Amino acid sequence: NAGVTQTPKFRILKIGQSMTLQCTQDMNHNYMYWYRQDPGMGLKLIYYSVGAGITDKGEVPNGYNVSRSTTEDFPLRLELAAPSQTSVYFCASRRSGDNQPQHFGDGTRLSIL
Amino acid sequence: QQQVKQSPQSLIVQKGGISIINCAYENTAFDYFPWYQQFPGKGPALLIAIRPDVSEKKEGRFTISFNKSAKQFSLHIMDSQPGDSATYFCAASSLGGTSYGKLTFGQGTILTVHP
Numbered sequence: 001n002a003g004v005t006q007t008p009k010f011r012i013l014k015i016g017q018s019m020t021l022q023c024t025q026d027m028n029h030n031y032m033y034w035y036r037q038d039p040g041m042g043l044k045l046i047y048y049s050v051g052a053g054i055t056d057k058g059e060v061p062n063g064y065n066v067s068r069s070t071t072e073d074f075p076l077r078l079e080l081a082a083p084s085q086t087s088v089y090f091c092a093s094r095r096s097g098d099n100q101p102q103h104f105g106d107g108t109r110l111s112i113l
Numbered sequence: 114q115q116q117v118k119q120s121p122q123s124l125i126v127q128k129g130g131i132s133i134i135n136c137a138y139e140n141t142a143f144d145y146f147p148w149y150q151q152f153p154g155k156g157p158a159l160l161i162a163i164r165p166d167v168s169e170k171k172e173g174r175f176t177i178s179f180n181k182s183a184k185q186f187s188l189h190i191m192d193s194q195p196g197d198s199a200t201y202f203c204a205a206s207s208l209g210g211t212s213y214g215k216l217t218f219g220q221g222t223i224l225t226v227h228p
Contacts, residue, residue, distance in 0.1 A: 031214050042202060042218035050213050090156050098208045104156030
């Protein structure tokens with residue numbers, strides 16, 4: 001059981017480039033989330049999804065897009081990379097229902113230069 | 114504003130000591146308070162969680178204390194061990210409705226336990 005898998009682990013982008021961060025989970029969880037983690041700032045929610053075809057904005061969605069075509073996959077798209085998007089990105093998933101923990105991947109460390 | 118404030122930013126404890134991390138929240142709709150533990154290069158993992166209908170929850174060496182009237186909760190790590198060295202995040206969520214399990218995280222505390 002792999003849990004939540006994120007690829008790539010590391011990436012360096014130039015300003016203005018685009019890329020997709022991949023996230024897949026094999027636990028059949030309905031809910032999935034994307035966070036960014038910056039030093040001293042905790043984790044901020046970018047986007048979330050409650051099922052295939054359903055996505056919504058979190059606290060810091062500007063500059064990002066998501067899609068959810070299957071239960072397993074929840075990719076995060078950066079269209080025009082900016083230095084402010086340098087961060088560590090975490091994907092998480094959980095079952096629906098109360099008191100369910102979020103299961104996190106090991107993150108993608110992204111640098112925009 | 115849905116904020117969770119966490120302190121201290123960093124904490125150094127000797128092996129066998131007690132580590133205490135504090136969090137305060139503003140949104141009275143929050144009714145689920147988990148703590149996550151994160152090791153370098155890894156994603157956060159659920160450590161322990163509490164609901165506000167109890168004032169304390171203990172799991173092994175880890176205890177959450179909850180003060181609903183003060184809107185504060187804390188994590189106590191008894192007999193701290195070097196293997197406990199990690200970053201700890203408190204979080205809060207509203208159960209049910211349209212919250213969809215979304216978590217609001219504190220800023221994190223880097224715990225170092227010296228042998």
